[in-house]
Amino acid sequence: xxxxxxxxxxxxxxxxxxxxxxxxxxxxxxxxxxxxxxxxxxxxxxxxxxxxxxxxxxxxxxxxxxxxxxxxxxxxxxxxxxxxxxxxxxxxxxxxxxxxxxxxxxxxxxxxxxxxxxxxxxxxxxxxxxxxxxxxxxxxxxxxxxxxxxxxxxxxxxxxxxxxxxxxxxxxxxxxxxxxxxxxxxxxxxxxxxxxxxxxxxxxxxxxxxxxxxxxxxxxxxxxxxxxxxxxxxxxxxxxxxxxxxxxxxxxxxxxxxxxxxxxxxxxxxxxxxxxxxxxxxxxxxxxxxxxxxxxxxxxxxxxxxxxxxxxxxxxxxxxxxxxxxxxxxxxxxxxxxxxxxxxxxxxxxxxxxxxxxxxxxxxxxxxxxxxxxxxxxxxxx
Amino acid sequence: xxxxxxxxxxxxxxxxxxxxxxxxxxxxxxxxxxxxxxxxxxxxxxxxxxxxxxxxxxxxxxxxxxxxxxxxxxxxxxxxxxxxxxxxxxxxxxxxxxxxxxxxxxxxxxxxxxxxxxxxxxxxxxxxxxxxxxxxxxxxxxxxxxxx
Numbered sequence: 001x002x003x004x005x006x007x008x009x010x011x012x013x014x015x016x017x018x019x020x021x022x023x024x025x026x027x028x029x030x031x032x033x034x035x036x037x038x039x040x041x042x043x044x045x046x047x048x049x050x051x052x053x054x055x056x057x058x059x060x061x062x063x064x065x066x067x068x069x070x071x072x073x074x075x076x077x078x079x080x081x082x083x084x085x086x087x088x089x090x091x092x093x094x095x096x097x098x099x100x101x102x103x104x105x106x107x108x109x110x111x112x113x114x115x116x117x118x119x120x121x122x123x124x125x126x127x128x129x130x131x132x133x134x135x136x137x138x139x140x141x142x143x144x145x146x147x148x149x150x151x152x153x154x155x156x157x158x159x160x161x162x163x164x165x166x167x168x169x170x171x172x173x174x175x176x177x178x179x180x181x182x183x184x185x186x187x188x189x190x191x192x193x194x195x196x197x198x199x200x201x202x203x204x205x206x207x208x209x210x211x212x213x214x215x216x217x218x219x220x221x222x223x224x225x226x227x228x229x230x231x232x233x234x235x236x237x238x239x240x241x242x243x244x245x246x247x248x249x250x251x252x253x254x255x256x257x258x259x260x261x262x263x264x265x266x267x268x269x270x271x272x273x274x275x276x277x278x279x280x281x282x283x284x285x286x287x288x289x290x291x292x293x294x295x296x297x298x299x300x301x302x303x304x305x306x307x308x309x310x311x312x313x314x315x316x317x318x319x320x321x322x323x324x325x326x327x328x329x330x331x332x333x334x335x336x337x338x339x340x341x342x343x344x345x346x347x348x349x350x351x352x353x354x355x356x357x358x359x360x361x362x363x364x365x366x367x368x369x370x371x372x373x374x375x376x377x378x379x380x381x382x
Numbered sequence: 383x384x385x386x387x388x389x390x391x392x393x394x395x396x397x398x399x400x401x402x403x404x405x406x407x408x409x410x411x412x413x414x415x416x417x418x419x420x421x422x423x424x425x426x427x428x429x430x431x432x433x434x435x436x437x438x439x440x441x442x443x444x445x446x447x448x449x450x451x452x453x454x455x456x457x458x459x460x461x462x463x464x465x466x467x468x469x470x471x472x473x474x475x476x477x478x479x480x481x482x483x484x485x486x487x488x489x490x491x492x493x494x495x496x497x498x499x500x501x502x503x504x505x506x507x508x509x510x511x512x513x514x515x516x517x518x519x520x521x522x523x524x525x526x527x528x529x530x
Binding site for chain 1: 390391392393395396399424425431439450451452453454455456459460463465468469471473481483484485486487496501505517520521523
């Protein structure tokens with residue numbers, strides 16, 4: 001079987017500032033991030049012939065290609081399910097380049113969620129299936145939907161709010177090392193966490209990601225081409241998407257086992273096509289729109305057994321020097337919530353050795369997309 | 383969309399789900415079942431995921447269940463819900479078919495507000511039974527009462 005294994009690489013990354021309010025449209029921010037990523041790779045915009053994005057992106061490839069001065073484009077794709085599609089963009093570009101459909105691919109995410117509307121407020125488009133079975137009952141927001149799984153998870157396995165705090169703290173501690181993070185120089189304490197206002201019990205303010213304005217992009221090329229680019233290539237070792245049997249996005253209450261979400265499906269595919277196993281992962285960037293997604297993902301991706309995701313967070317396991325340093329830029333919880341794309345770029349920084357919270361000699365990094373919705377993941381190596 | 387009288391969101395009824403709401407309006411909790419292999423399925427859909435038959439019936443349930451999980455949403459929320467917050471939203475697993483789970487609300491009586499039960503009384507596994515009320519847009523929805 002042909003595999004993608006290390007045949008393509010991320011050669012460039014770019015980003016704008018992250019803030020609650022940024023000047024410029026989402027399109028402008030997207031162009032800035034993409035041009036920064038191309039400059040980082042040392043690749044001319046005219047060479048770009050592939051684009052990949054994911055849904056809930058307002059800027060499309062036609063506008064972007066025209067604005068940045070791309071040449072003829074021979075591949076474009078859009079992965080579904082919002083934050084579940086972040087890693088799929090890179091996966092699609094890798095497949096396109098490995099099979100000769102294109103030569104230089106760009107993936108991006110641009111958002112003005114810090115200052116813009118919340119999609120859950122647009123109730124008229126959300127109430128047909130599945131919304132008609134959940135939203136009339138006041139299960140309105142992603143925090144409510146994931147809170148429901150969280151309560152069940154705590155009941156079933158004895159996971160505690162302290163476990164969720166461990167996740168929030170690890171992300172915040174890394175953000176405190178990252179001048180680009182929204183929560184730079186804003187430490188978090190256990191007391192702050194335990195006394196924070198509720199959003200949807202059992203989830204409090206600090207269990208939720210930051211709504212952010214900002215954009216990020218990365219450039220994917222063949223491994224051969226990457227070796228001629230400006231920076232050390234970060235190889236795309238394996239990729240996966242995951243939509244489990246009988247899954248129902250965000251409200252995964254209707255399959256046989258709602259606590260084994262899309263991470264489990266993506267993980268099986270990811271490890272099947274990899275030379276590496278979970279114990280070989282030096283650093284992880286795991287999608288953290290909400291803190292409980294971390295223990296659920298730790299189980300799904302095989303870092304611990306079923307129900308052990310809570311205890312896994314104990315003893316500083318997720319901190320630098322711990323068993324599995326996590327979200328080293330601060331993640332969606334404390335760097336910026338740009339629908340997970342900052343996790344991809346942070347993975348690249350780790351494998352280049354230039355993270356603000358560098359894991360010594362990191363040579364492998366897992367990056368994941370949103371758990372709770374049909375998802376995707378990347379295994380990167382330096 | 384939000385119903386202007388009640389502030390509740392109105393289910394947008396589609397072809398697959400319409401019988402559920404029609405039976406609810408008659409005070410019956412019914413779940414779609416495959417007419418060929420008998421498999422229950424929720425949410426409703428055109429064909430059976432087990433045997434792929436397009437023939438279905440609607441099986442009447444006892445209306446008894448248990449709380450599988452619950453949340454207590456706090457603002458910011460849509461106005462009709464913010465007024466009642468914190469309230470409860472629950473997932474109920476049906477006693478007759480535990481793999482069938484419905485999102486709903488535990489209330490003091492069928493027509494009572496969403497915050498009419500003290501959250502201290504809620505727990506995973508608590509037995510509940512169904513009651514019906516006319517909510518937003520004239521659509522009858524199931525609510526859940528704690529069993530004594």
